[in-house]
Amino acid sequence: MGEFDREAQIEELKARLEKYMLEQGLRSTSQRRIVTDTFFDSNEHLSIEELLALVRETDPKIGYATVYRTLKMLKEGGLAYERHFGDGVARYEVAIEDDHHDHLICLDCDEVFEFENEAIERLQDEQAKELGFKLKHHRLDLYARCMRENCPNKKRRSKK
């Protein structure tokens, strides 16, 4: 999971997307380019609404149905993952290959931290096999109380 060559990763994502769109006969419109570029450039777990706000900084006329539809496309193309952290809003995450990670959500401020833990991953595989399954993907969210000095200690993310 390189922070180093993020640029290169974004280029790779764009190439994957282009390939996918070609295969599917999908078209490259200015709206789509703005939405996907904005999304790929962001490094967070954006909701549709948050992404729409960013997108509209570039083109205020883009409608939210377009953002929904574009993220659906990315999801189906395997370029975005949809996440639900319990606040009732779908959040999307750029699907950078070889960058699997899980989430720790701070119960004080709702901030989301990412981590990787190979040992846990391995045990999950084993656990699935034990039950007679082949693990395809998983989701692990840790909800934890903060021990940081500087934790804002208040909810920053509202329901809407």
Add this chain to the structure above:
Amino acid sequence: MGEFDREAQIEELKARLEKYMLEQGLRSTSQRRIVTDTFFDSNEHLSIEELLALVRETDPKIGYATVYRTLKMLKEGGLAYERHFGDGVARYEVAIEDDHHDHLICLDCDEVFEFENEAIERLQDEQAKELGFKLKHHRLDLYARCMRENCPNKKRRSKK
């Protein structure tokens, strides 16, 4: 996680609920008793709609707002856990203490299996600590492809 003395566990749940309701000045109505009893007796991951159907076998006049409100109460009192498995419906699970388990969801038939894995639990604690957090709870869902002979291999759970 005893299957053996399930009765006793239900009694304990009812006691905890009674205590919680007293503390909070909440009232014990016949509707609430039916909803909570039905819920505690069930052993599954029920949606509101499914629970409402069961509840109406006892009292057909109970409205669905009551079920929503009662489950919200159970959730806030720590007696029920809300789960989302990706089909857009909240499902609820009885919060039996010392019966923590995670879920494996079959990608072929949507069936949900429960498992416990102490090693994974321990690693999660360590992982949180490493990030400077005290783990409060977590959620681990494994999505896996079935290797069973008898897997119905078709979606059984519809969107609604």
Add this chain to the structure above:
DNA sequence: TTAGGTGCAAACGTTTTGCAACTTG
């Protein structure tokens, strides 16, 4: 030229809420 995309507003399905009538403590 035509299959596909956009933006709007309406529809959707789940969940929440306002309110008048009714219970519980």
Add this chain to the structure above:
DNA sequence: CAAGTTGCAAAACGTTTGCACCTAA
């Protein structure tokens, strides 16, 4: 009898869709 609860229907919420117009290929 005061405070909490119910059931209904309406509202709210995030998301999806129908449609007339537009645009990329």
